[in-house]
Amino acid sequence: DTGVSQDPRHKITKRGQNVTFRCDPISEHNRLYWYRQTLGQGPEFLTYFQNEAQLEKSRLLSDRFSAERPKGSFSTLEIQRTEQGDSAMYLCASSLAGLGQHNEQFFGPGTRLTVL
Amino acid sequence: DAKTTQPPSMDCAEGRAANLPCNHSTISGNEYVYWYRQIHSQGPQYIIHGLKNNETNEMASLIITEDRKSSTLILPHATLRDTAVYYCIVTGAGGTSYGKLTFGQGTILTVHP
Numbered sequence: 001d002t003g004v005s006q007d008p009r010h011k012i013t014k015r016g017q018n019v020t021f022r023c024d025p026i027s028e029h030n031r032l033y034w035y036r037q038t039l040g041q042g043p044e045f046l047t048y049f050q051n052e053a054q055l056e057k058s059r060l061l062s063d064r065f066s067a068e069r070p071k072g073s074f075s076t077l078e079i080q081r082t083e084q085g086d087s088a089m090y091l092c093a094s095s096l097a098g099l100g101q102h103n104e105q106f107f108g109p110g111t112r113l114t115v116l
Numbered sequence: 117d118a119k120t121t122q123p124p125s126m127d128c129a130e131g132r133a134a135n136l137p138c139n140h141s142t143i144s145g146n147e148y149v150y151w152y153r154q155i156h157s158q159g160p161q162y163i164i165h166g167l168k169n170n171e172t173n174e175m176a177s178l179i180i181t182e183d184r185k186s187s188t189l190i191l192p193h194a195t196l197r198d199t200a201v202y203y204c205i206v207t208g209a210g211g212t213s214y215g216k217l218t219f220g221q222g223t224i225l226t227v228h229p
Contacts, residue, residue: 002159031215042203042219043160056216091159095215103150103207103215107159 002026004108006092012114013082020078021111025094032075033105034067035091036060043091049075050097082115089113120204125224128198134191136223138204141185149180150207150217151189153200160203160219163189194227201225 003026013019025032030051035043046065047057051072061067064082069075079086089112093105121139128134140149150165164171164178166187171178177190191198203222208215 002161004159033216035217035219042201042222043217045216045218048216093159093217097215102148102165103217104162104165105160105215105217107161110159 002106004106006108006111010112018080023075023092029094029096031095031097033093037089084115087115122223128194128227134194136189136202139186140206143206147206149187150205152203155200199227
């Protein structure tokens with residue numbers, strides 16, 4: 001257990017439905033990242049927050065995807081109008097960034113999404 | 117971030133050292149080499165990182181060549197629980213740096229009894 005939790009662990013949905021995932025980072029960590037991983041591939045970066053500010057989004061994050069981190073604590077990732085191509089493992093990670101800190105990211109167990 | 121190249125798979129006997137190579141010939145002067153691993157059905161786990169000097173921690177050792185164009189992760193006494201995908205990543209270290217991790221395909225290490 002890394003201290004990063006994700007909910008739910010598994011989600012099965014039908015094409016066209018909306019889904020929302022939650023990530024609870026390690027409490028003192030100011031950075032939070034979302035990655036997506038498909039079978040046989042390494043994780044791909046989606047977006048990242050420094051406190052509550054979303055500082056970058058990947059081109060992979062289409063308009064159907066939105067992420068928030070209210071109050072700089074937990075984060076949610078919502079996918080609207082899901083498509084079969086959205087089926088993947090969605091990973092959340094957090095880190096403590098600042099002078100003297102290095103980029104050790106702590107990953108949660110992931111949410112596996114299956115779109116039927 | 118600089119691109120890395122790793123062999124797709126490697127085998128190792130339990131109790132022996134596992135040496136995992138990584139090429140990163142386009143690494144820039146302020147970029148670090150990080151290693152993460154991912155055991156089946158889990159999120160990636162940090163192992164070790166370095167800039168130019170060799171590093172050692174309780175999990176592994178990292179050997180970086182003098183020209184910094186390649187590195188080797190060494191698991192000194194591999195166990196069955198070290199079977200995983202190992203990712204070599206080049207990125208900024210943190211602080212004011214961005215910190216995004218760019219994962220490649222990694223090396224599937226299989227440790228045999």
